[in-house]
Amino acid sequence: DQQVKQNSPSLSVQEGRISILNCDYTNSMFDYFLWYKKYPAEGPTFLISISSIKDKNEDGRFTVFLNKSAKHLSLHIVPSQPGDSAVYFCAADTSNTGKLIFGQGTTLQVKP
Amino acid sequence: DTAVSQTPKYLVTQMGNDKSIKCEQNLGHDTMYWYKQDSKKFLKIMFSYNNKELIINETVPNRFSPKSPDKAHLNLHINSLELGDSAVYFCASSPAIADSYEQYFGPGTRLTVT
Numbered sequence: 001d002q003q004v005k006q007n008s009p010s011l012s013v014q015e016g017r018i019s020i021l022n023c024d025y026t027n028s029m030f031d032y033f034l035w036y037k038k039y040p041a042e043g044p045t046f047l048i049s050i051s052s053i054k055d056k057n058e059d060g061r062f063t064v065f066l067n068k069s070a071k072h073l074s075l076h077i078v079p080s081q082p083g084d085s086a087v088y089f090c091a092a093d094t095s096n097t098g099k100l101i102f103g104q105g106t107t108l109q110v111k112p
Numbered sequence: 113d114t115a116v117s118q119t120p121k122y123l124v125t126q127m128g129n130d131k132s133i134k135c136e137q138n139l140g141h142d143t144m145y146w147y148k149q150d151s152k153k154f155l156k157i158m159f160s161y162n163n164k165e166l167i168i169n170e171t172v173p174n175r176f177s178p179k180s181p182d183k184a185h186l187n188l189h190i191n192s193l194e195l196g197d198s199a200v201y202f203c204a205s206s207p208a209i210a211d212s213y214e215q216y217f218g219p220g221t222r223l224t225v226t
Contacts, residue, residue, distance in 0.1 A: 032213050043202050043217030102155040
């Protein structure tokens with residue numbers, strides 16, 4: 001039973017354009033959501049997060065949108081850069097347990 | 113300086129052996145975690161320790177035993193290794209359970225059981 005799903009295994013965009021990565025969840029008890037970025041042979045690194053009391057959080061080129069009624073969140077990267085090419089994981093937590101539930105990741109390729 | 117480090121980076125061993133993976137963090141964090149990333153790339157939490165106390169213990173075979181000698185270290189010992197244990201194991205840490213949303217990951221240990 002996968003509570004956090006990233007249905008697109010891969011995404012390819014042109015440098016300078018917008019990248020939109022999507023994530024769906026089933027557990028309505030999730031109250032915090034995070035995006036992690038992972039390069040090959042490295043561990044995931046924290047990118048951006050959002051609390052369930054918000055619907056948008058922005059940090060530079062990265063914006064996360066949360067639609068609680070649809071149980072959906074998305075990560076927007078504008079403008080996309082070749083260095084953004086990596087695997088992006090969506091994760092969720094409930095009541096600050098520290099037990100992050102991860103999606104299976106989306107591989108983003110940004111072409112120069 | 114590496115914030116969360118793991119040794120070894122690669123581990124190849126035979127079925128039935130016992131092996132350990134070490135993890136150290138120099139961030140001063142109180143909470144440490146072990147995750148397993150399987151062949152389908154799912155990252156799943158296995159254990160979590162807060163100040164040397166076990167706080168999360170997911171459905172993991174008891175052949176896996178975490179040990180935390182101090183809050184900067186969380187080691188993973190695996191007995192009687194099986195083929196299905198082949199995976200990448202990530203250690204992570206976070207400042208305290210109340211701020212545990214953001215976790216900092218190590219580079220991973222790729223375990224191959226033959």
